[in-house]
Amino acid sequence: MNVARPHRSLRLPLDLPLDCGQTLARPTIAFETLGTLAPDGGNAILIFHALTGDQYVAVPHPLTGKPGWWHRMVGEGRPIDPARHFILCANVIGGCMGSEGPASPHPATGRPFALDFPVITIADMVRAQVALLDALGIGRLLAVIGGSMGGMQALQFAADHPDRARAVIAIATAARHSAQxxxxxxxxxxxxxxxxxxxxxxxxxxxxxxxxxxxxxxxxxxxxxxxxxxxxxxxxxxxxxxxxxxxxxxxxxxxxxxxxxxxxxxxxxxxxxxxxxxxRAMDYFDLAERHGGVLAKAFRGTSARFALVSFDSDWLYPTSESKRIVQALVAAGAHASFVELQSPHGHDSFLLDVPELNRLVDGFLRAVEAGS
Incomplete structure (x- = not known):
C-alpha cells in the first residue's frame, strides 16, 4: 500500500506476549496524537478505533484524503478537543496502517508475515496499546473511548487495568460477539x-x-x-x-x-x-469468559466512571447488549450511566452526525474533569 507520508510509529522496547501463546518481538505500533499532554498527564484520552478504522481519527487520511474517521467528535471545539485534551489513537496490531500486522516483514525471512502472523485477540490489541502508553510515559488517563470494536477495546482496557482511566465511554458495542x-x-x-x-x-x-x-x-x-x-x-x-x-x-x-x-x-x-x-479477534471476544462466564467479575475493583451508549436502529450491537454491560457494572459496584439514542442510521450512527451523542460525550467528559 502506498501512503502519502510515513506513518508515525514506535517500536516497543519489549516483546509482546499474546493470548495464543506466541510472542511478537518488539512490534511496531503506528499512532497519531493531537493536543499537548498536561504536566500531570491528567488530560490524556486514548481512542480505540473500530474494525476498518485506523489512527487517523481527526486528521486527513493519507490514502483517501478524506477527513479523519471521527472528525465530528474530535477536533477544535468538539467534545474531544486538542485545546483541552491530549488525544492518542493507535492502529491496532494486526492492522495495515503502520502497526505490526500480516503485511509486515517477518523478522526471520524479511517476507510479509501473511498467515504466519499469530492470531490475535482484543486483549492483545489493548496490551499493545498499554505498552505504547508506557513507552510514551503516559500513566493514568482521563478517559478511554471507542465505538464498535473500539468499544470492545475500551471495556477490555477497563477490565485489565481497572485504575488506569478515570472514565470509560463505550458506544454501540458489546461484551461478546454474537453467533450472528x-x-x-x-x-x-x-x-x-x-x-x-x-x-x-x-x-x-x-x-x-x-x-x-x-x-x-x-x-x-x-x-x-x-x-x-x-x-x-x-x-x-x-x-x-x-x-x-x-x-x-x-x-x-x-x-x-x-x-x-x-x-x-x-x-x-x-x-x-x-x-x-x-x-477473528472480534469473533473471539467474550469479556466474561475468563471470569467464569460472569461479566460482573470482569469489572470488579474498577474505579472508572462508565458511560454506555446504544442506538435504537442498531441491530448489529443492539441496546440489549449495552444493557447487559450496564447490569454487570452495577453488580460490580461501578459507577455507570446509560442512554439509548434515536437515529435512523443503524450501527454507523456513532460515526455520523448525531448531535445528541456529541452533547452526551462532552457533558460526561466535563463532569469527569470537574470531579463531579
Missing amino acids: NIAFHEVGRQAIMADPDWRGGRFLEAGTVPRAGLAVARMAAHITYLSEAGLTARFGRRLQDRSALSFGFDADFQVESYLRHQGMSFVERFDANSYLYIT
Whole structure:
C-alpha cells in the first residue's frame, strides 16, 4: 500500500506476549496524537478505533484524503478537543496502517508475515496499546473511548487495568460477539479466501490483491452497519442511471451501486489479511469468559466512571447488549450511566452526525474533569 507520508510509529522496547501463546518481538505500533499532554498527564484520552478504522481519527487520511474517521467528535471545539485534551489513537496490531500486522516483514525471512502472523485477540490489541502508553510515559488517563470494536477495546482496557482511566465511554458495542455477528464475519472471510488472487495469503509477494473477495466482504459487512429504515430512506427501490430494469445483472438499483462503490473503495485502503485477523479477534471476544462466564467479575475493583451508549436502529450491537454491560457494572459496584439514542442510521450512527451523542460525550467528559 502506498501512503502519502510515513506513518508515525514506535517500536516497543519489549516483546509482546499474546493470548495464543506466541510472542511478537518488539512490534511496531503506528499512532497519531493531537493536543499537548498536561504536566500531570491528567488530560490524556486514548481512542480505540473500530474494525476498518485506523489512527487517523481527526486528521486527513493519507490514502483517501478524506477527513479523519471521527472528525465530528474530535477536533477544535468538539467534545474531544486538542485545546483541552491530549488525544492518542493507535492502529491496532494486526492492522495495515503502520502497526505490526500480516503485511509486515517477518523478522526471520524479511517476507510479509501473511498467515504466519499469530492470531490475535482484543486483549492483545489493548496490551499493545498499554505498552505504547508506557513507552510514551503516559500513566493514568482521563478517559478511554471507542465505538464498535473500539468499544470492545475500551471495556477490555477497563477490565485489565481497572485504575488506569478515570472514565470509560463505550458506544454501540458489546461484551461478546454474537453467533450472528460471527456468521457475517465468516461470510466475508470465505469471500476473501475464495478469491484466486488471495494466493493462500501470499498475495503481496505474488503482486496481486484479492480485490473481488475483499470487496464482497466489505459489502456484506457494510449492510450490517446500516438500518432498513436508513437504506429505504436513502435508496428505496430507485434505479441507478436508468429508467427501466435491464433484465440483467448490472447494478439496476441505487443500493447495489452504492454497495459496489463501498466495496471497491475499501480495497484501495485495506489489507485483505488484516481483515481476516481483525474479524477473528472480534469473533473471539467474550469479556466474561475468563471470569467464569460472569461479566460482573470482569469489572470488579474498577474505579472508572462508565458511560454506555446504544442506538435504537442498531441491530448489529443492539441496546440489549449495552444493557447487559450496564447490569454487570452495577453488580460490580461501578459507577455507570446509560442512554439509548434515536437515529435512523443503524450501527454507523456513532460515526455520523448525531448531535445528541456529541452533547452526551462532552457533558460526561466535563463532569469527569470537574470531579463531579
